[in-house]
Amino acid sequence: MEVQLTPDQKAFVRQAIETGRFQREEDAVKEALSLWEERERTRAEILSAVDEAESSLTRGDGRAITQESMRELADQVKQRGRARLAAEKPPPR
Numbered sequence: 001m002e003v004q005l006t007p008d009q010k011a012f013v014r015q016a017i018e019t020g021r022f023q024r025e026e027d028a029v030k031e032a033l034s035l036w037e038e039r040e041r042t043r044a045e046i047l048s049a050v051d052e053a054e055s056s057l058t059r060g061d062g063r064a065i066t067q068e069s070m071r072e073l074a075d076q077v078k079q080r081g082r083a084r085l086a087a088e089k090p091p092p093r
Contacts, residue, residue, distance in 0.1 A: 003029070013025055013028045013029075016028055
């Protein structure tokens with residue numbers, strides 16, 4: 001496969017080689033493809049999570065978020081945090 005880079009891309013790769021980031025142009029291209037592949041995997045995972053969330057809502061598994069439910073959640077988080085801190089605290093002497 002042959003790929004034509006833009007002048008800016010060529011300069012970018014050349015600079016990376018000159019600064020020691022890469023040894024060869026091929027290394028820079030492989031790195032770029034690896035990053036693209038990783039990004040696409042992450043994108044697919046996010047889309048899958050969104051699909052699952054939408055399915056969950058369709059099944060009625062979701063819950064309405066209101067000011068009151070947010071306050072309740074905050075209170076629950078605080079209570080759990082305080083309980084955890086109390087459990088970690090050394091006993092008084």
